[in-house]
Amino acid sequence: MLRYTWGLVVLFLLPSCQQSLEDIKETRLILGTVVTFTVAGVPEEVALDAITQAAAVMQGVENTFTTHGDIPNTVKIFNQAKAGEPVHLLGAVDNLLQQSISYWKQTQGAFDPTLGDLNKRWGFSGDKAPAVPLTKIEVQQSLARSGVAAIHRISPQTWVKDKVGIKLDFGAIAKGLAIDKGVEKMQQLGIQHAIINAGGDMRILGNHNSQPWRIAIRHPRREDALGWLDISADTSIVTSGDYERFFMYQGKRYHHIINPKTGFPAEQSMSVTVQAPTAMQADVLSTGLFILGFEKGLPLVESMPDVEAIWVDSHKLVHMSSGIKSKFHLLKDKKDE
Ligand code: ADP
Ligand code: MG
DSSP states (O other): OOOOSOOSSSSEEEOOOOOOOOOOOEEEEEEEEEEEEEOOOSHHHHHHHHHHHHHHHHHHHHHOOOSSOOOOHHHHHHHHHOTTTOEEEOOHHHHHHHHHHHHHTTTTSSSSSTTTHHHHHHHTTTTSSSSSOOHHHHHHHTTTTOOOEEEEEEEETTEEEETTTTTOOTTTTTHHHEEEEEEEEHHHTTTSSSSEEEEEEEEESSBBBBBOOOOOOOSSSSSSEEEEEEEEEEEEEEEEEETTSHHHHHEOOOOOOBBBTTTBBBEEHHHHEEEEHHHHHHHHHHHHHHHHHHHHHHHHHHSSTTOEEEEEEEEEOEEEEETTTOOOOOHHHHHHO
């Protein structure tokens, strides 16, 4: 289901070098966003079959983790369970929840998989875009219904909440996982050169007719790009931005990335782009680093091998981790030229 029309194209491909075999490009609606599959270097029927199978795998990931719609899943069962009631989660959910808790620790609580109640109340993922912020009291009520400390794995795959109303939300990590699973499927089918781009969250494979893939990164406030990267390896690039789902109220921007410490939209960043080996890692870290901001986030990025990040902070200043500075082609604001 496409919940919003704004902010779909976060990253896009710049016109690139001369091509031999035509790229095969297909779009599908999965995970509430437009997913673009680009496959290079194989005949059309091979590419189309791989795209169809990868899309089916990604739809399966959405069905397993979504908290929206009518399809039953164990995340929804857990969310509706009472305090003290043990819930048997699907293996994949059990697994992602454990990994999420480890990311919660790594990001000093910035990424929090138990914010489901608060996220629902803010309403950014609902069918109707919100127009008015929550009150402080509403936020406090919802924050009281969150917290990794209030959920427990009592045996393999079995979890229990010890506070009423705790809800899981994998919105900041499941899209990345879905992209990884889609790419895995394409690789099994022999695809070596491809991009899966889910609303700006990408995993990139191989190269583009022996040339690097040129990936542009959207500027959070401009029509043109912030800059670009030339990529010719298996890697992921994911952006979290305050322009994707937001509303303006009394001159202030309210968006969908919530700081668990305050319960209100995070204020340190306008966008954060993360490059990491997997889309899941890049997805969860882009959200976490957005909330942490450059100063708190940089030491975390520098401590992680193969992870790089680019922040546009709340003053529109660009900051980069050490490994990406020489690779990122920053475009100047036309007004500054
Ligand atoms: P997008 O979905 O636009 O790619 P993100 O990956 O940054 O953006 O994920 C944002 C989504 O994650 C929100 O819509 C919400 O469901 C959830 N979310 C918001 N704040 C947090 C947070 N602090 N920790 C974990 N999940 C969050
Ligand atoms: Mg994310």
